Amino acid sequence: MARIAYKFIPSLILVLLLGCKNSGEEKSETELTDDLTITISKAQFEAGGMKLGTLETKPFPTIIEATGTIDVPPQSKAVISALMGGYIKETPLLIGDRVKKGQMLLKLESPEFITLQQNYLEAKQQLAFLKADFDRQKQLVAENITSQKNFLKAESDYKGKLALCNGLRQKLVLLNIPIEQVEAGNIRSDANIYAPISGSVTKIHISKGVYVSPTDKIMEIVDNDHIHLELQVFEKDIMSLNIGQKIAFSIPEASSETYEAEVYLIGTHIEENRTVMVHA
Incomplete structure (x- = not known):
């Protein structure tokens, strides 16, 4: 604090x-x-x-005392989870490790990944046949050789399979499974999870071999480059504060040293304890 x-x-x-x-x-x-x-x-x-x-x-300086916490903005925090359930195959990181955006954090393995790739390949193959039938029925109905009913069925089958194929493809993209490798017939049982931001690993909730579901937290990353203070200032003192004002603060739990910060945001909402949030 x-x-x-x-x-x-x-x-x-x-x-x-x-x-x-x-x-x-x-x-x-x-x-x-x-x-x-x-x-x-x-x-x-x-x-x-x-x-x-x-x-x-x-001038006679007046001291305003306040307490608060050290934090980072929401965009500088990331909670890593899995899109689909699976077993932790590889996790090379430790708490405190620095990671860069796009760096591999861990490998997840699941039979569902294999099924998803197989379904995508089957849908893609069927799509080619349905597309050809749709084009043929379209030409026939234009020449009054076939019925409108046959054309509409061919159109429905083709567009339905197209939507399914695109959906499966998007899932593979989200799982970071290369589409080119899948279409080449190289089916894999694992998927990589990459860092969405640069920062330090602050928490790891798993170990190798553990099963995780999409609702489970795997690890947490924090970028300390935009660290700031969140202060609770009593409403009676708020009118004495200004944007850009220099402040002095200390962290009793860490050291006796005094640091300097600058006020950059003063809240407008008064909490139940009659304090206003100030960011510095």
């Missing part, structure tokens, strides 16, 4: 300082009237670190 200290100059500070100035003048007049004079020597003046100057306004 991050501890945050905000510094700002209140708009009323000048009024307060002017009041202090007038008070100082009245006190001075009293001292002159009572003829109260303090005399010091040059040595005392220098030893006390004194210097001459004029009355001026000075």
Whole structure:
């Protein structure tokens, strides 16, 4: 949890300082009237670190304390799961490993992958026959040689098989199974899962040989390049904050060092605990 200290100059500070100035003048007049004079020597003046100057306004910083967490935006997080159920065949990564977008994370193996490829090849072969029959019926109906019913049936069969073939093809694409290899007759039992973002592996929920379903989390990746603070600031302090304002924060659980951040987003919704979310 991050501890945050905000510094700002209140708009009323000048009024307060002017009041202090007038008070100082009245006190001075009293001292002159009572003829109260303090005399010091040059040595005392220098030893006390004194210097001459004029009355001026000075800012009095006010500290706003808030607590929060360190996080990354949603687009910098990725939860890896499988499109279809299968067994973990290969998982070469460990927690903390850096990965690049498009890098292979693991291999998944399942008999369903084989069935899917077989169904695609069968549908593609049938599609060629149905396409030829559809073109022939279209020509015959144009010449009034065949009935409209035969043409409509040929059209329905062809378009239905076309939709099925395209759907199976898209599934293979999502599973990262190369279409060219399948159409060449090279059927495989495994499929690769690749990293959708660059980042570090923060969690691994599986091990080799474990069966995972599409609802299971396999691993999680976080990109820390866009790390930010999510702060809970009380509503009474929100008006004192501005976009671009510098803040100082520390992480007690990690070290005693103080870091610097900058406010880039101030929320507008007030939570039930009367706080507003601020991002820095």
